[in-house]
Amino acid sequence: MGFEPPQxxxxxxxxxxxxxxxxxxLNRLPALAGEAVAARELEVERVxxxxxxxxxxxxxxxxxxxxxxxxxxxSLAAPSLERAALAHWKGWGAVELLDAAGPASTTDGALLLxxxxxxxxxxxxxxxxxxxxxxGTVRKLWVDPPVGHGFETVAERTSREAAALRAPxxxxxxxxxxxxxxxxxxxxxxxxxTRLLHGAFGQGKVLAGDRTPWLAxxxxxxxxxxxxxxxxxxxxxxxxxxxxxxxxxxxxxxxSRLADSLxxxxxxxxxxxxxxxxxxxxxxxxxxxxxxxxxxxxxxxxL
Numbered sequence: 004m005g006f007e008p009p010q011x012x013x014x015x016x017x018x019x020x021x022x023x024x025x026x027x028x029l030n031r032l033p034a035l036a037g038e039a040v041a042a043r044e045l046e047v048e049r050v051x052x053x054x055x056x057x058x059x060x061x062x063x064x065x066x067x068x069x070x071x072x073x074x075x076x077x078s079l080a081a082p083s084l085e086r087a088a089l090a091h092w093k094g095w096g097a098v099e100l101l102d103a104a105g106p107a108s109t110t111d112g113a114l115l116l117x118x119x120x121x122x123x124x125x126x127x128x129x130x131x132x133x134x135x136x137x138x139g140t141v142r143k144l145w146v147d148p149p150v151g152h153g154f155e156t157v158a159e160r161t162s163r164e165a166a167a168l169r170a171p172x173x174x175x176x177x178x179x180x181x182x183x184x185x186x187x188x189x190x191x192x193x194x195x196x197t198r199l200l201h202g203a204f205g206q207g208k209v210l211a212g213d214r215t216p217w218l219a220x221x222x223x224x225x226x227x228x229x230x231x232x233x234x235x236x237x238x239x240x241x242x243x244x245x246x247x248x249x250x251x252x253x254x255x256x257x258x259s260r261l262a263d264s265l266x267x268x269x270x271x272x273x274x275x276x277x278x279x280x281x282x283x284x285x286x287x288x289x290x291x292x293x294x295x296x297x298x299x300x301x302x303x304x305x306l
Contacts, residue, residue, distance in 0.1 A: 006036040006050060006075075008059055015056035018290050020079050028077040032059060036075045039113035043102065045073060051121045055221055058082070060121065070118035071101055081223075082112040084154060088199060088224035089114070096143025097201075097219045098210070119218060125206035130240060133206050134257070136217050137236055138264050141204050144219060148199040148226045157200070157227030158191045164282045172285060179303055183281035186274035194271075196228035205235045230271040233261055234279040237272065241302050251305040258306075277306045 008029055016025035036059060040047055045063040051072075054060045058076030065071050076082040089100040094117070102115040125133040148154060165187055168180050201208070202223035212218045237257050244250040258276060262269035284299030 006033045006059060006061065008032055009050070009052040009054045011053040012056060012059065016077065018292075019056075020077070024079065025077075028079075032075065035111065035113075036061065036073075039073060039075055039111050042111065043073070043115060045071070045115075054121070057221060057223075062118065062121075063115075065101075065115075072098075072116045072118050072121075074114045074116060076112060076114075078112055082114060084224055085222055086114055087149070087152065087154070088201075088222050089116075091149050091199065092144060092146070094214075094218075095146075096140050097222065098212075116220075117212070117214075119213075119220065120211040123211040125209045125217065126240075130243075133239075134236070134261070135264075137204075137206055137209055137239075138261060140209050140217050140219055141201060141232060141236070142265060144201050144204075144222075145198045145229050145232070148197065152199075152226070154199070154224050154226050157194070157225055157231045160202075160225055161187055161191065161278065161282075168282060168285060173288075176285065176300070179281050179300060180285065183278045183303070187278045190228075190230075190271060190274050190278075194228045197226050198229055200225050200227055200229070200232040202232070203235065204232050206239045228271065229265065230262075230267045231275045231279075233265065233267060233272055234275040237261060237276045238280055238299070238302055241298050245298050245301055250302075254302060254305050273306055277303055280306070 013025070013029060016029065019025075040061075040063065044066045048062040048064065051060040051062060055074075057080045058074045061073045061075070063071050063073045076085070086100060089097055090103045093099070098119055099117040100114065101117060125137055128136065165184055168184060172180055201219055202225045203221060204219065208221050209217050209219050237254070244254055247253060258273050259269055261267070262272045280299050280303035284296045284303060287296035287299060
């Protein structure tokens with residue numbers, strides 16, 4: 004069968020890596036996917052649509068007939084780091100890596116994963132229940148990183164993002180950008196935690212499973228403090244928060260509740276939420292996604 008990439012993946016890769024690099028990889032994708040399937044002797048059922056934003060997701064069956072999921076991602080998405088994190092978690096709070104060993108597992112960038120329910124994420128639950136389940140899931144991921152790991156640190160990742168924020172911006176954004184950069188500097192200077200983090204955790208990154216109700220997928224792993232990992236969760240369903248008259252107070256209550264339930268310092272969580280929202284909002288504006296950017300920056304202004 005063909006391996007036609009869903010349009011959401013095409014758009015996401017273009018935004019993330021630039022149109023030329025994305026197009027080059029997408030042109031090779033059918034061949035790459037076919038080779039990964041053949042190397043593992045898989046039977047293809049279907050490509051998941053709309054699927055994820057970092058790689059092609061294909062429902063497959065293994066040689067013994069058991070269901071699985073194959074993820075094929077570009078090297079720019081660092082699938083080797085995703086593999087390393089999933090192998091370290093061993094299915095605890097996260098989707099299980101099924102081909103941690105074997106000659107094909109480390110050469111083609113593809114990941115063979117346990118089958119989850121790709122259409123059912125925590126976004127399908129009412130907000131309060133979704134946040135409760137998200138907190139319980141992310142807590143399991145915060146373990147000591149493996150010895151000799153190759154993950155970057157929160158300081159390293161955010162240093163690149165901060166450099167982009169320092170580029171000339173719309174003058175009206177200057178106060179928010181300055182506040183975000185100051186928060187990041189203070190947080191990086193005083194952090195003492197070194198935990199393995201998901202890196203892109205949010206309700207949409209937690210899918211329904213069979214062996215346990217909810218499991219995290221799609222990590223962009225790094226090491227650092229737990230508060231960083233919660234920052235995107237705080238702004239989940241930001242469009243609903245902005246539309247509500249109680250949006251500002253609801254956002255601040257969400258920070259407090261998540262900090263309390265996960266024993267994270269509330270001010271550190273507020274600071275990382277501010278930085279990550281401003282960084283994402285400015286980047287969205289720069290990419291022409293004005294509505295998304297404005298929502299994120301309005302949210303950041305409440306913090």
